[in-house]
Amino acid sequence: MPTYVYETIPAKTGAKTKRYEIRQSIKDAALKKHPETGESVRRVIAGGVGVLKSGSSSPASHCHNSSCGCG
16 A cells, blocks of 8 residues: 655644655545544645666666767
């Protein structure tokens, strides 16, 4: 199951947000309220770690444009 990052939506201007990591199914809808505290939350879009692999470990094998300078 993936872990998603959520942050609170502050009720007052200038209030600090809190971040939570919550495990849930990829099929589940994004939460609107924290399951334990009931605070309003929103899902944070965060960068992930990924690997692009297409038959070769050479970065040049992924380049299809010789003018980009990667190959």
